[in-house]
Amino acid sequence: MEKIKNYNSLISTGDQLSRKIILDITNKTLEKLDSYERIKSITSLDGNTLHIGERSWDLSKKRNVYLIGAGKACNAMAKAIDEILGEKLTKGIIIVKILEENDIYNKTDVYVGGHPLPNQAGFDACKKILELVDNATSEDLFIAVMSGGSSALMSCPVNGISLEDEIVTTDVILKSGAGIYEVNAIRRHISQMNGGMLAKRIQEKGAELIGFGISDAVGNPPTGDIGIPYKNYASTPIGPDKTTLEDARNVIKKYDVQDRIPQSVVDYLMNAGPDKETPKEFPENTYFLINTLPDSCIYAKEIAEKMGINTIILTSFLEGESKDAGTLFASIAKEVQEYGNPIKAPCIILSSGETTTKILDNSLINGHGGPSQELTASFAISIPNVQGACMLSIDSEGTDGTTPVAGGITDSTSLERAAKEGVDIYSALKTHGTYEALSAIGDEVFTGNTGTNLCDFNIMYIPKKEGK
Structure with missing residues (x-):
């Protein structure tokens, strides 16, 4: 059974050859990780x-x-x-x-x-x-x-902190720009x-x-x-x-959230003694x-190379703002197709890690989304001039952010297809509504539970430029 449930619809739009290569590798990778x-x-x-x-x-x-x-x-x-x-x-x-x-x-x-x-x-x-x-x-x-x-x-939560207090704290910290280690420092100590x-x-x-x-x-x-x-x-x-407790206290200070998380949480973390460590x-x-986490890229590389495709693992340490990562991958695709660096096209470039999305003001949100969908939406904006370039980004367990889908797949046709459907990807990124935008053009990836959970899996295919 294919892990990607909407596989057939995904290969029936956009740059179909590039999408099929990426989806086939992803399917086999998820099967091996189950x-x-x-x-x-x-x-x-x-x-x-x-x-x-x-x-x-x-x-x-x-x-x-x-x-x-x-x-x-x-x-x-x-x-x-x-x-x-x-x-x-x-x-x-x-x-x-x-x-x-x-x-x-x-x-x-x-x-x-x-x-x-x-x-x-x-x-x-x-x-x-x-x-x-x-x-x-x-x-x-x-x-x-x-x-x-x-x-x-x-x-x-520990005694003295309510479930609602924990929910509010989690929401604020996740949207503060804190990395996962910092988020966990808070969550684990309450x-x-x-x-x-x-x-x-x-x-x-x-x-x-x-x-x-x-x-x-x-x-x-x-x-x-x-x-x-x-x-x-x-x-x-x-x-x-x-x-450590000290890590948790430093997160509160670093991201200046002491006035946005419940006082019960601030008081507990700031006053907890060594016995609470x-x-x-x-x-x-x-x-x-x-x-x-690195296993997903390792397995995907083995699968791609058996298909006869040049493949490199760029990094399994990818972190930072999702939309910035999407722009970065688009620039790498341009370099590959024009100059053959760091690998000659046609090729696969793999990465894994955990990018995040900073949301400091909930009033900016107009829709739903997640880091992987923001990454691929950003990629779509920067990639139209790279013929056939395609990128998939999913949360490998099957749900990305606040949505029921695993992530997105966009290619050099996505921005044009969005415009024809009246979808503004630029606005979707600004208002964190990429789920609605990608769904409107058939670029959302649906898996359901995959049987694994290795954070983000990113795969990019760059074909040879016509005439080169």
Whole structure:
């Protein structure tokens, strides 16, 4: 089954050859990243013995086996574990962003949390998970499946901070221009779950924890053998946290948000003592890292080269303002087609990372959108003179910003097609309404849940210039 649900409509408009090349590579890349298949490739149950990679556990020695999880790829991860464990699973509780028709579980309760802003359902699910943990003993085993998005989905603020306070804080920080490390510094230090606080609670009960994770953090190295326990696992609710209380305080000062976030949050962070710091190590836990952010580009490069296309990975550290990145990629496409730098056309240029969109005034918003759609809209504005150049940018888990689509794909015809439909892409960028603009010209990319979550995946194809 193709990961890109509107594949046929996307290749029926614009520069069809360029779009087909990009969409075929993207489809195959997402298939290879699917965590359901990756977990099943290293996990099996033989009688009472659970095998994960090079490790094994005797479940007959466990009183209860619990499955807990959250994240934008949690659906697929939890489904794999739920199926493998069968009747050996005592109970499961997971929090997902989108529940789809094929998300069927045997012994796992599913809650649809809020992302990027927390919601009541996620809060209620966290209370249920904490109830399991608080009643656990040293004879219990927790298997946790976590991916990006868990910080919002697994919402459970510390006492004294309300859910509404957390929602407002998250909204302000996300729109402040802060990077994801800075955003997490705030979120993790006002949570009972995030930044390793859930793992700490399990540890205090003496229960065992096995964690499956997908890392969407910019800077983590590619995965190797995923069956070997990962020693440097960090972040999310089940691992140690690299951010500190001091980091959180610095974010408030740096982005001057102390008057825009609830006073309860400011007071808590500014006055919290060392005992409120997030945990920094869990040497006794066993973690398996299923995918990391650079993997998407590595797999895409392998696929493109098998198709006989020259390919380079430009960077897996892409950050900054989305619309600026779109302009940058357009300028690279011009250089490639005119002068053959840094690679000769026809070629594929890949990148991954996490670009962001700064919105300091909500009154400017007139529509919906997300970073990947803003990137491709900006690319469309700057690329008309580069014949056949095409770029796709998606949030690899399947939803970009506040929209139901994964991102966008634009090419050298997009701006002209928009003008014919009466769509003003310039205005859409200024008012953060790129979803409506791209949808109007058939340039939105729809996947639904993909089974992975490695932040942004960007792929650009530049054909040879006619006559050169």
